[in-house]
Amino acid sequence: MLGTLISQPPIKKQNNLFYEPGRTSIEDNSDYEHDGLRPNFPNVHWEPLTEVPYQDNGIEGDPHFHNLLANATDIFDCNPKIGPEIHGVNLAKLTNPQKDDLARLIATRGVVFFRNQEDFDIDAQRQLGKYYGKLHKHATTSVPCRGDLDDVHVVYTDQYSKE
Template identity: 40%
Template sequence: MPPNVTDTQPKVEELEYNLEDLDLKKLVREKGFYGVHPEIYYPPLKPYEHKDPGHLADPKLDSLLKNAEKVFDVTPHIGTEIHGIQLNNLTDQQKNDLALLVARRGVVFFRDQTITPKQSLELGRYFGPLHIHNVGTVPPAKDAQEILTIQIDPDNKAYLQRFADRTPADGWHSDVSHELQPSSLAFLKIDTLPPVGGDTLWASAYEAYDRLSPAWQKFIEGLEAVHSGDVHRETARVTGYPLRREAPDNVHPVVRVHPVTGWKALNVQRNFTRRIVGFTRRESDAVLNFLYNHIETGIDFQVRFRWTEDAIAVWDNRVTFHAAVPDYRGLGNGGIRHGYRVTPTGERPYYDPNGKSRRQALAEEQAAATK
C-alpha cells in the first residue's frame, strides 16, 4: 500500500518535460514507449457534489449541430460522428451541449483534432474534477498526472503476462467504476496507429437494459453490486508499478439512472464488478455472468470505431461500456497504437424508480413532437 502522505513531488529525472510544451505524438514517434510510473502518492478521494454541465444544455443542441460541417449517427442506438468542430475551440454552451449529446448517444467521435495535452486537461476540467489513475502510465511531464497514456510497455513482461490469458471480451468495462464517484465522461485521443487494426468498441448500457425482458428488469432493479479495485491492486503487485492511491471497493446499483437524461442503464461489467450484495456466490455468479454475456454479445447495440490519426472519442462512462481490440499485437508489422485519456469524474451512481428506459423516453418525445 502507498504511504499515507500528501507530498506529491515526483522524482525530477522522471518528469523532464513541461506540460506547456508537451507533444505526446512527437514523443512516441521519437522514443517509442516513453511512459513513466513516478512514485507520487495521493490521499483518498473525498466526496463532492457533482454539477453536470448537461443540465445547462440547449435541448436542440444548436450550438454544436448548426456549426458542424457534417453530423451523422454511426448506429441507431449508440455513436454519433461530428465533422468540422475543434474541441479546443468550444464555447461554454458548446461544452454544455456536448455533455447532453454524449449523455443521449453514449459516444461522440471527432476527427483531425489539434487539441494539445494541456488544452485537453482544461477541457476535461469543465465537466468535473479529473481522475488520476491509481496505477496507470503517465507522461514524463510536470502537472500531467491527470493524463493517462494509452500504450502498452513492451518491455514489462510481467504486465504482458498479467493479461496473457484474457480474451478481448474480458476487457469490457466502464472506467474506474470501483471509485465512490466514478468517471462521468472520458476524452480519448489516438494519434498513432498500426497499419491496420486497433479499433475500439462501445456498447450502450441504455439499450442493454432495454433489451432485457420486463421480468429481468424488475428482478435487477434495486439490486446492488460490489465494484472492486482489485485489478489495479494486482497490477501494481505483479508489475512493480506504484499504487499511487488506494484502489477501493464500492457498492453501486445494478441499474443506475443518468442525472441528465433520467434514463435507466445497466451498471455491471466484467472488469470491475465482483458480486451482487446479499446473494450467495453461486447466485451472484449466475446473474452476473448472464448480464456480462448479454453486454458482450449485444452486437446490435454496439458501435465499432475505426480510428484515424488525431481522432477523439468522447463517451459517457455512466451509460456505456467499451473494449479495445488488440488485433494488431504480435503480427510483427511494427505498429504502434498510442494516445492519451483525460477522465472527469461525476456523481455517485444511484437508482431512481422514477427513471425511464431510453426507448420509453424516446417514444414519448416522438409522440409529443407529432401532436
C-alpha cells in the first residue's frame, strides 16, 4: 500500500528575545562578600619610579613543564592561538620549580587558564606575583578600599557604574 507524503510548511516559532548591545542587567551588590576589595581612589603620593632589577624565572623552568604538570588532571589548548587550560593544579600551593615552569609556559603561550582556584585569594595572588618581581602600583586607577593593597588594580562594576 502506498501512502501520500504531504509536505507541511515549517511552523514559525515566535522569538521573544530582546537584545540591546552593551546593556546587561547588573545585580544589586549592597551585600558584596568581598567588600574590602571594592574600588577606592585614595589621595596618596608615591616615590618616583626607579629601575627595578629583574630576573626571568621562566629561564629556570622545565621546557616540558614536568614540575607544573606533575599533579595536573587535564590539560588542553583552548584553540591554537590561545594557551592551555590546566586542571588539578592549585596555584596557591605551587613550589618554586612549578612557578618557574608556569613562567616558562606563559612566556611560550601568552595565556594559561586555571579554573576552580577556591583558596587563591587576593593575598595568595599577590604572593605568587611577588615571586616574579616587584608588584607595580597604578597611580591613576582604583585600589581596594581595604587599604593595604596599593599594588592591586580593581576592575569592578555594580548597578551604579557608568557605561
